[in-house]
Amino acid sequence: MENTDFTPGAPDGYQVKLEAFEGPLDLLLFLIRKKKIDIHDIPIAVITREYLDYLNHKDRINLDREAEFLFMAALLIYIKSQFLLPREQPLTDGEDPRKPLVDRLLDFQKIKAACVLLKEREDEQLQVWRRTAPPPLPASAEDAPDLIEVSLFDLAESFFAILKKREYDHTKVMRGKDISLEDKMKEIITLLQQRSFIDFLEYLEAQESLEEALIAFFCLLELIKSHIVIAVQEQLFRTIKVWLRKDAPRMKAS
Amino acid sequence: MREHLKEIVEALVFITVEPLTAAKIKSVVEDAAEDEIKQALDELAAAYEAGDRGIHLVSTAGGWQFATKSAYDPQVRRLLQIERKSRLSRAALETLSIVAYHQPVTQAEVNALRSVADSSFTLHTLLQKKLIKIAGRKKAPGTPLIYKTSEDFLIYFGLNDLSELPSQEEIAKILEQENNLET
Numbered sequence: 001m002e003n004t005d006f007t008p009g010a011p012d013g014y015q016v017k018l019e020a021f022e023g024p025l026d027l028l029l030f031l032i033r034k035k036k037i038d039i040h041d042i043p044i045a046v047i048t049r050e051y052l053d054y055l056n057h058k059d060r061i062n063l064d065r066e067a068e069f070l071f072m073a074a075l076l077i078y079i080k081s082q083f084l085l086p087r088e089q090p091l092t093d094g095e096d097p098r099k100p101l102v103d104r105l106l107d108f109q110k111i112k113a114a115c116v117l118l119k120e121r122e123d124e125q126l127q128v129w130r131r132t133a134p135p136p137l138p139a140s141a142e143d144a145p146d147l148i149e150v151s152l153f154d155l156a157e158s159f160f161a162i163l164k165k166r167e168y169d170h171t172k173v174m175r176g177k178d179i180s181l182e183d184k185m186k187e188i189i190t191l192l193q194q195r196s197f198i199d200f201l202e203y204l205e206a207q208e209s210l211e212e213a214l215i216a217f218f219c220l221l222e223l224i225k226s227h228i229v230i231a232v233q234e235q236l237f238r239t240i241k242v243w244l245r246k247d248a249p250r251m252k253a254s
Numbered sequence: 255m256r257e258h259l260k261e262i263v264e265a266l267v268f269i270t271v272e273p274l275t276a277a278k279i280k281s282v283v284e285d286a287a288e289d290e291i292k293q294a295l296d297e298l299a300a301a302y303e304a305g306d307r308g309i310h311l312v313s314t315a316g317g318w319q320f321a322t323k324s325a326y327d328p329q330v331r332r333l334l335q336i337e338r339k340s341r342l343s344r345a346a347l348e349t350l351s352i353v354a355y356h357q358p359v360t361q362a363e364v365n366a367l368r369s370v371a372d373s374s375f376t377l378h379t380l381l382q383k384k385l386i387k388i389a390g391r392k393k394a395p396g397t398p399l400i401y402k403t404s405e406d407f408l409i410y411f412g413l414n415d416l417s418e419l420p421s422q423e424e425i426a427k428i429l430e431q432e433n434n435l436e437t
Contacts, residue, residue, distance in 0.1 A: 025369040033432075068371050107367060113428040114351040115344075117420035121411045122347075126339045127324035128312075128412070131271050 024072030025108040027054060032105070039105060042098055044083065048076040075101065152221070155200070155231060158240060159217050162204050179212055185219045192229065192244040200231065200240040259286055260294045267295075273317025273409065315408035316415060349376045350385060354407070354419055358389050358400040377401065385410060 031050045032039055055069055082097035096102075191198055200220070207213035220242065223229040233240050262283055267274050276291045283291065295318055299311040312321045322330055331338070342350065352367050353359055364373045380386045389402040403416070413419065 023369045068369065072369065104367075104369065108369070109429060110422075110425055111348060111351055111355070111367065113425040113432075114355060114420055115347050116428055117424060118347060118351055118354075118411060119341075121413075121420075122341060124324065125410060125412045126341065127327035129322040129327070129330050129334075130319055130409075 024069045025105060026112075027051065027069070028072065029105060029109060029112070039109075040102060042102065044076060044080045044098065048073070048080060051076060154233065154240065155217075155220070158201055159204065159213075162201065162213065163210070179215050181215060181219060181222070184212075184215050185223065188216070188219055188223065188242075189228070189244070192242065197241045197243045200242050202239070203242075259283065259290060260298050263291060263294045264298055267298075267311065267318050267320060270319075273313075273315045273319045275317040278317070312412070313414055314412055315405045319409075343376075345376050346379055349373055350380055350403070350407070353380070353386050353401050354403050354416070357402045358392075360392050360394075360398040360400055362398060364401075 028047065028051065031037075031047060031054070032042065035046065035050065037043065037047065052073055055073060079097045079101060188198070188203075191203075204213045204216055207216055220229070220231070224231055227245060229242050230245050231240055231242050263279055266279055266282060276288050276295060279291050279295075280286065280288050286294075295311070295313075299313070299318070302310040307323070308326050309320050309322050312319055348368060349364055352364050356363065356367065361373055361377060364377065365371065377386070381388070384404055384406040386401050386407065387404040389400050391397040392400050407413075408415065
């Protein structure tokens with residue numbers, strides 16, 4: 001946290017840390033106010049002494065910013081020298097060595113006042129909340145960037161839900177065709193190439209037997225593991241969709 | 255006025271995240287004049303403001319958006335589990351207001367106005383937060399980058415456009431108040 005507080009009129013006077021000043025102009029303005037100096041008629045000697053006094057407190061110096069503060073000190077002394085050095089012609093009314101600095105101070109004062117007003121607005125707006133979720137995207141197999149990639153546990157949970165459902169309706173065991181993991185994998189990939197995505201749950205449910213569903217599930221895990229497909233869920237509690245990865249290593253479909 | 259225009263407008267603003275402009279609505283609702291759409295938006299905003307609602311329709315960055323009313327900030331934060339939104343640091347705010355009032359500006363100009371040696375870190379932070387943007391390069395020695403405030407800047411401060419920045423009069427008033435405090 002940045003310490004920007006200095007409390008005027010606190011019991012032990014002004015407690016100022018140099019970090020509280022964003023820059024030398026900030027410090028100058030502070031001193032001008034503290035000494036109740038008219039900004040248009042700054043007694044350079046007084047302000048320079050005050051300024052240097054601040055810099056002399058080593059503990060108040062932030063080394064990173066030292067150069068900036070010292071530069072300002074040099075500028076103040078230079079301005080003072082302009083008054084002291086004899087001139088061939090006296091200064092005219094419009095010609096005041098302090099003017100460039102005063103202009104900068106006035107500009108800076110305005111910026112600080114603008115900051116006060118903007119800060120008020122910021123505080124106001126911080127209490128206001130707006131929607132940040134992206135709106136639904138046009139459905140496309142290619143760009144589905146904001147979907148949640150599902151974890152193994154999501155997949156397993158869905159699978160066991162199906163298993164449970166099938167416990168009852170699957171009663172007779174038929175000695176049917178033997179399905180190899182490899183064949184099933186090829187089937188899934190072929191399907192994906194045709195349809196861009198498959199609904200994982202639908203697909204498992206459509207399997208003829210429990211055994212086949214189980215194999216399909218293992219295939220899916222294997223395909224995810226080898227980065228050939230990606231399983232995503234549009235939203236919590238929604239169905240899980242399986243897409244072919246665009247960057248998938250080439251696979252030959254039968 | 256076209257039938258159900260107010261409801262259509264409400265639905266469209268509801269589904270959009272960015273502030274939705276009347277022109278954009280018009281591109282969807284072809285048979286309504288832009289004036290009618292603007293009127294519908296105004297009426298809708300007034301209805302939200304008047305009714306006992308937790309959200310209201312706010313116009314920001316030239317478009318319209320739903321936002322929660324500030325009174326319900328504590329509850330929203332509790333729901334989202336966000337302790338508090340982070341504020342801009344003093345340096346960031348100072349730099350941002352320089353960009354806002356003096357844009358387009360270069361880094362050198364920002365440095366001079368702040369009387370600091372190097373504002374690049376702060377400018378970088380503001381760029382990252384998307385509150386300012388790079389608006390090209392200045393045709394000057396070194397062709398330095400020039401910065402402007404972004405649309406997110408307007409949204410962040412709840413402004414419709416840059417003319418809604420605190421005016422010179424308001425700034426003068428602040429300065430006067432500060433001077434009065436001292437005397």
